[in-house]
Amino acid sequence: MEIVILPDTTAIGALAADAIVNLVQRKPDAVLGLATGSSPLAIYDELAARYAAGQVSFAQARGFTLDEYVGLPADHPETYRNVIHKDFVDRVDFAEGAVRGPDGLATDIPAFCAAYEDAIVAAGGVDLQILGIGTVGHIGFNEPGSSLASRTRIKTLTRQTRIDNARFFGGDVDAVPTHCLTQGLGTIMAARHIVLVATGPQKAEAVHHLVEGAVSALWPGTILQHHPHVTVLLDGAAASRLQLADYYRETYQAKPAWQGI
Ligand code: F6R
DSSP: OEEEEESSHHHHHHHHHHHHHHHHHHOTTOEEEEOOSSTTHHHHHHHHHHHHTTSOOOTTOEEEESEEESSOOTTOTTSHHHHHHHHTGGGTTOOTTOEEOOOTTOSSHHHHHHHHHHHHHHTTOOSEEEEOOOTTOOSTTOOTTOOTTOOSEEEEOOHHHHHHHGGGGTTOGGGSOSEEEEOOHHHHHTSSEEEEEEOSGGGHHHHHHHHHSOOBTTBGGGGGGGOSSEEEEEETTTTTTOTTHHHHHHHHHTSOGGGOO
């Protein structure tokens, strides 16, 4: 894992956007793995700005989102499909249908999940996966106890995740769906480059386990320690419980800027 501790979300957004723009310039039909939630917003803002400035095009790129609530009506503003369109997809020039996500209204859920896995493979696999991490240590919605080899499937959300996400549902935890479809940890691990973003003190414990803890289904993000190319972008608050924080800072400062992430 490469750990990069940056001053703020703007710096995080810029560095992640550099990596994505580089990828799409090198490989216009790149496959992006897209996360929803607060963590990637600075990345999407930066990419939308660079698109508006004519610096990047997503016209040939494809995308797969990580997860979706089960049972929300298609026109609900908090379906992850609607959120990713609002936050990113509709602000740039993806082709119609180029970004796909799990269908939280699928009638045959196992068949849908298997087809979603097949679609990712048929697209050539994910080149760069953007991730956030939950306070409980989930990536995607792989809650504690998830199989480290899991594939796209239905999961029950923990009470804590529903509390964390109640802010998107007017503060009403009971309005947050109880179930979701999520790419599995095995699915996420197949991405070629993973860029995980975490900011704020509420993420410090999850980041501590993610980076320096034992690999365990109790902290599902820890499986990323087995991935050959993970970049973890943190602010100082999210990095505050890292034992080797000074070493990570020195290592990154010593790296030639042209190497990127
Ligand atoms: C979202 C997702 C989740 C979030 C995580 C952090 O698609 O898969 O793992 O990344 O819950 O959420 P935020 O960024 O809102 O703190």
